[in-house]
Amino acid sequence: MDSKILERYSRNILLREIGGMGQKRLLASKVLVIGAGGLGNPAMMYLTASGVGKIGIVDYDKVSLSNLQRQVLFDVKDIGKLKVEVAKVHLNLLNPNTRITTYPKELSVNNVEEIIGDYDLVLDGSDNFSTRYIVNNYCFQQKIPLLFGAISQWDGQVSLYDPNNHSACFECLFPQQDNFEIGASCSENGVLGPLVGVIGALMAAEAIKFVARVGNTLTNEIILYEALSGQMRRYKTSLRSDCQVCGVKKTS
């Protein structure tokens, strides 16, 4: 690594768990961020700043005035512009060493392969369950690790599905047959602005740990944060043998 690179990432490298080897892993990593909204904003900023080699961003939405309450990568000049394009400009200024690839489209079963392709890790911060199920299914099939974060009003959560490490997938935790609310969004329920910062930054922290191979990952565990009570807790999760995606007893 040249001196500018060493200086830029010195605070990572000084962490003995990361060191030069962990930083090299970060520099070589390819991470996809699904959703350039409240969770995606802080996640992609910290991943870019930390030196992830390539970041893909998926979102077809445009910046609106009501986004500015929590999506801190955007400002009033960005209203009406595609989120992924605005994000790319900011992230390129933050760290020109990170390659940013944008996907201004709605993720679907038809394009999931083309988009997720060969990324090492997927961060799902999307705002709907249908996207989450498509992503989870694809990550199971292709054995791609998936970090998912979600927020609602005052509460947030983060967990990791690692298909290579026999862990509970998104469907195990939130089975489609239970009819989780599809479309219950911030626009309907409201959300505390900094909550997305907490959860998005947690996603970035877990992603960095996973890529650099340090610390305990959230495999078979979930972090729940309740902003109203100020409590953060970590719970065990478990595989469901009847899970329709990863279960050994699935019926379909």
Ligand SMILES: [Zn+2]
């Ligand atoms: Zn499962």
